[in-house]
Amino acid sequence: MRNNHRIILIFLFFIPLIFSIIMFGVSETPVESSTKNEFTFMTYNIHFGQGEDNLLNFERLAQNILVAEPDIIGLQEVENGRMTTQGVDMTFWLAKRLNMYYYYYPAESEHSFGCALLSKYPIIFKMGEQIPSISMRRVYIHCVVEVNNSLELDVFVTHLGTSGENRTRQVNFLVEKIEPVFTSSTKPKILMGDFNLRVNWTHPEESTIYPIHSYFNNTGIAVPVDQRARIDHIYASGYQEIVNYYVLRDMLPEVDIPAEFGSDHVPTVATLTFP
Amino acid sequence: MSNKTKSDFSFSEIENKLKPKPLFTLIFVIVLMTLFFIQGLKAYLTGLYMGMYYAVFSGQPEYYPILLTLIFFFLPVLTNTIGKKIEKSRFMIFSIYVITIIRLLMAFHLPFIWEVICSGVIITFYSFFMSTFLTLWVEEADDIELNHKVIIIAFSIFCAFLIDYLIRTIGFSQDISLLPPGLIADYWYITQYIWLFIQIPLSLFCIYFTRLHFLRFSTKPKEEIEKKDNFRTLYSLIFIGLGMFLFLLINLFLYPNAIAQYTATSYSFNNILNIVALMIAICIILFVNVDLISNIKIIGILNGFMILFLCLFLFLGKILAYIASILISISLVIMYLNFYLLLFRLLKINFKWEKLKTISNSITIGLAFLVLFIFLHAFADEWAYTFKFLKDLGPFILLLAGIIFSISTWFSIIFKSKKEEVIR
Numbered sequence: 001m002r003n004n005h006r007i008i009l010i011f012l013f014f015i016p017l018i019f020s021i022i023m024f025g026v027s028e029t030p031v032e033s034s035t036k037n038e039f040t041f042m043t044y045n046i047h048f049g050q051g052e053d054n055l056l057n058f059e060r061l062a063q064n065i066l067v068a069e070p071d072i073i074g075l076q077e078v079e080n081g082r083m084t085t086q087g088v089d090m091t092f093w094l095a096k097r098l099n100m101y102y103y104y105y106p107a108e109s110e111h112s113f114g115c116a117l118l119s120k121y122p123i124i125f126k127m128g129e130q131i132p133s134i135s136m137r138r139v140y141i142h143c144v145v146e147v148n149n150s151l152e153l154d155v156f157v158t159h160l161g162t163s164g165e166n167r168t169r170q171v172n173f174l175v176e177k178i179e180p181v182f183t184s185s186t187k188p189k190i191l192m193g194d195f196n197l198r199v200n201w202t203h204p205e206e207s208t209i210y211p212i213h214s215y216f217n218n219t220g221i222a223v224p225v226d227q228r229a230r231i232d233h234i235y236a237s238g239y240q241e242i243v244n245y246y247v248l249r250d251m252l253p254e255v256d257i258p259a260e261f262g263s264d265h266v267p268t269v270a271t272l273t274f275p
Numbered sequence: 276m277s278n279k280t281k282s283d284f285s286f287s288e289i290e291n292k293l294k295p296k297p298l299f300t301l302i303f304v305i306v307l308m309t310l311f312f313i314q315g316l317k318a319y320l321t322g323l324y325m326g327m328y329y330a331v332f333s334g335q336p337e338y339y340p341i342l343l344t345l346i347f348f349f350l351p352v353l354t355n356t357i358g359k360k361i362e363k364s365r366f367m368i369f370s371i372y373v374i375t376i377i378r379l380l381m382a383f384h385l386p387f388i389w390e391v392i393c394s395g396v397i398i399t400f401y402s403f404f405m406s407t408f409l410t411l412w413v414e415e416a417d418d419i420e421l422n423h424k425v426i427i428i429a430f431s432i433f434c435a436f437l438i439d440y441l442i443r444t445i446g447f448s449q450d451i452s453l454l455p456p457g458l459i460a461d462y463w464y465i466t467q468y469i470w471l472f473i474q475i476p477l478s479l480f481c482i483y484f485t486r487l488h489f490l491r492f493s494t495k496p497k498e499e500i501e502k503k504d505n506f507r508t509l510y511s512l513i514f515i516g517l518g519m520f521l522f523l524l525i526n527l528f529l530y531p532n533a534i535a536q537y538t539a540t541s542y543s544f545n546n547i548l549n550i551v552a553l554m555i556a557i558c559i560i561l562f563v564n565v566d567l568i569s570n571i572k573i574i575g576i577l578n579g580f581m582i583l584f585l586c587l588f589l590f591l592g593k594i595l596a597y598i599a600s601i602l603i604s605i606s607l608v609i610m611y612l613n614f615y616l617l618l619f620r621l622l623k624i625n626f627k628w629e630k631l632k633t634i635s636n637s638i639t640i641g642l643a644f645l646v647l648f649i650f651l652h653a654f655a656d657e658w659a660y661t662f663k664f665l666k667d668l669g670p671f672i673l674l675l676a677g678i679i680f681s682i683s684t685w686f687s688i689i690f691k692s693k694k695e696e697v698i699r
Contacts, residue, residue: 009286013557016441016550023444024543054325054387057467081533082657083320083525083649087443089532092542109669110536112657135660 030099031120033148034071038243038273042070043192043232045159045265047077048084052261056085061262062097064251068269072145073118074157074192077263078104080111091116103128107137107159115139115157115193121147129177131170133161140174140193142181151188151274154181158193167197167208175211182215188238188274191216194265196231209233234270244271282564284426292418300484302431307481308371308404309435311378315397316525318381319344320649322391327653332661340388347395348642351402354635358407363631367407368489370400375481382474384467402642406635408489413622414630425622426560429615433557439529440550511633513690514621516683517641519676520614522648527673528607537592538599548604556611569616569688578681581609585677589670613684620687648676 042065049056065073080089095102095118105128106114113136117123125144130137140158147153156178160170174191181189191212199207207213216235230247248267251260290298326341358366377393377400385393412424527533531545538545559568567573584602592599625633654662656669 013437013554016437016444017547017554019441020444020543020547020550024547048325050325054322055384055390056321059467080536081527081530082324083317084324084657086317086321087525087530087533089530089536089542092532104536106536108657108659111533137660 030101030122033121033146035148037151037240037275038271039071039147040068040244040269040271041072041074041190041192041234041236042068042248042267042269043074043076043157043194043234044267045076045194045232045263046090047263047265048079048082049088049090049262050084051259051263053259055259057262058088058090058093058097060260062094064248064260064262064267065094065098067251068248068267070269071120072153072155072190073098073100074155075116075118076157076159076194078114078116080104080106080114082111091118094118103141103143105129105139105141107139113137113159115141115159117141117143117145117155117157119143119145119155121145124152131158131160131173133170134163134166136161138166138170140177142177144187153274154185154187154189156189156191156193158191158195160193160195160197162196164208167195171209171211175215178212178215182237186238188236189216190234190236192232192234192268194232198231199233230268232265232268234268236270236272238274239272240275241273242270243273244269280564280567282426282560282562284423284561289419289423289427296488298427300488302427302434304371304481304484304489305408305428305431306435306438307477308374308401309432310438311374311397312401313435313439315378315381315394315401316521318390319347319394319398320525322387322394324653325387326391327658332658341391344391344395345646347399348646349639350399351406351635351642352639354403354406355629355632357403358410358631358635363407363411364489367404367411368485370404370407371485371489372482373400374404375478379474379478382468382471398642402635402638406631406638409622409634410631421622422565422619425565425615425619429560429618430557432614432618433553433560433611436524436529437550437553437557440546440553444546444550510690511636511640513683513686514617514637514640515644516613516617516680516687517621517637518644519641519648519680519683520610520617521641521645522652522676523610523673523680525645526649526652528603528610534588534600534603537588538596538603539593540597540600544597545600545604548600549607552604552607553611556608556615559608559612560615565616565619568612569619571685571688574613574616574684574688577609577612578684581606581613582674582677582681585674589674610680613680616684617687620690624687624690644679648672 044065046061049058049061051057051060075091075094078090079085080091081087089104091102091104094100098118100118100120101123102116102118103123103126104114104116106112107130115128117126122145123143124146126141127143128139128141130139138159138161140156143155143157145153145155156174158174160167160174178189178191195209197208199209204210204213212235216237232247234245236242246269248269251262286298293301323341323344326338326344329335330338330342361369374397377396381390381393381397384390409428412428413421527537528549531549532542534540534545534549535542584606587595588599588603588606595602621634621637651665652669652672655665655667655672659666659669
């Protein structure tokens with residue numbers, strides 16, 4: 001073998017290692033703090049990254065999210081290293097793509113069906129816990145996001161079960177977990193997720209999820225009627241004003257194809273101001 | 276002493292023996308075939324998982340055909356039958372063309388069901404290709420030693436894994452077809468075709484190199500008639516280790532992010548470590564004498580450590596953190612070496628029948644056990660709510676696969692073909 005061929009071969013052999021070392025340090029640093037008081041929240045059940053056409057496409061998910069330019073995102077049905085996502089760590093990938101901080105907590109084993117939080121601002125506290133469930137395991141996560149020196153947010157993300165019995169137990173469990181946070185902290189609080197239920201907004205007290213309403217000031221009542229008929233909700237307390245609350249239904253303007261949706265859900269978005 | 280430990284393999288020597296055909300073309304085609312197989316397998320399993328989810332758990336009949344595609348894993352058993360009807364070299368070249376064209380089609384982003392079918396076809400034809408190619412090359416009348424041929428094949432397969440790591444690394448643990456350029460936001464949906472621009476030249480090169488190099492394979496076997504081994508058909512079960520290797524990699528150990536999650540460590544750290552592990556394995560097969568690696572005591576000790584490290588990783592991963600991720604990378608090196616030894620034995624042993632049937636049956640057995648363990652693990656892991664008795668058994672199934680893999684390698688070393696024994 002000629003010498004120059006040998007050098008090329010050795011160089012090619014080392015390329016993956018060189019790139020892995022470069023990628024170790026390459027990524028933009030997310031925004032550290034913000035002086036603004038208006039923030040956009042999004043909850044999005046990403047269905048393992050598989051869209052309405054059943055095809056896996058992470059960039060499509062990222063583009064769906066970017067339409068609303070959210071500051072803090074709660075994700076459900078997130079996988080890490082499973083074959084449903086070709087072994088990809090979805091949270092990590094999206095966090096790098098969107099230049100955000102992240103936290104992931106799996107529901108099944110170490111890598112399946114979990115919830116995640118992405119934030120433009122540092123996540124200074126993070127924890128996840130299993131929720132009692134009859135069939136599939138469910139989880140909630142609780143993070144504290146430090147927006148700036150004077151504003152910290154308690155953010156909860158969850159994904160509840162599909163059966164009625166499941167949800168009643170799960171809502172009660174969630175209330176048990178949220179209650180101490182309300183008593184011990186005065187920070188504004190956000191709860192978002194896929195609750196797998198439609199709320200009767202005329203008589204919210206009839207809904208399984210009603211115990212949560214008492215903590216979050218019936219946030220949903222303030223939003224337009226046509227936006228409420230969803231199973232993905234954002235609740236908030238300690239905010240000043242709801243600037244906007246909508247369900248993102250059109251990902252690609254002027255394009256109307258199933259391929260534009262990165263998931264079988266669509267994102268729910270709320271823009272709130274804080275004192 | 277150094278002669279006993281150092282391999283006598285040399286690229287230059289092989290290159291000279293292959294002249295006028297360049298060695299590069301041979302390696303290029305094997306690497307690409309294996310890379311397309313890895314991509315096909317990952318795409319297939321993604322589709323199968325979704326198909327199962329909709330068909331079985333949601334009862335949607337339009338997804339039933341997905342389950343039928345499992346047949347693709349068992350079709351390689353027909354290799355010998357087809358090989359008797361069509362000339363082996365033609366069959367091999369046809370398989371290369373099918374894989375190349377189907378992978379090109381997949382780069383156009385076909386509808387879901389077609390993507391699953393195409394990836395299934397790639398899996399089947401890769402098995403056809405490997406069985407016929409290994410048979411033809413092993414039996415070919417050339418001056419290259421069998422040991423050196425195995426090293427070239429194992430080197431090419433491991434290089435394909437290395438490229439797979441590279442693709443994921445530059446896409447931040449993602450395949451390049453989904454790599455975000457972030458530059459053309461208004462036309463982002465075009466970006467999913469990035470792989471197509473890479474696939475077109477790859478396919479063309481693949482076809483060109485196949486015509487350049489693979490046509491030379493004659494159907495004239497070596498004049499020397501080898502003694503037929505009298506191993507029973509049942510003994511081909513020792514090659515379930517091939518399936519266990521694929522299961523362990525595709526299910527967990529090919530993904531640095533999954534290792535990171537198990538051990539609460541950094542993805543980037545594990546990525547570097549896993550790439551280094553693969554590079555070490557490649558260096559070992561190139562520079563260390565296979566007799567040393569296949570020493571029964573050495574492989575026993577290495578596999579003992581592999582099982583121990585697997586246990587520590589699966590059950591104490593979060594406590595040991597970075598120690599566990601380093602230990603599992605060492606295990607990865609042992610897994611690659613086990614695979615190399617299995618391949619080595621596969622090409623040396625004949626189970627009663629002719630070579631092609633030995634290889635194709637072993638590959639089919641490997642694929643069958645791969646499917647079995649994938650389902651077993653899925654029902655113990657993400658679908659654990661369906662069979663409660665399997666709940667939380669996921670790590671035990673991974674450990675069981677590791678143990679079977681070790682036993683398979685150990686037994687394959689114990690087996691010696693008659694020819695080898697005569698030499699001794």
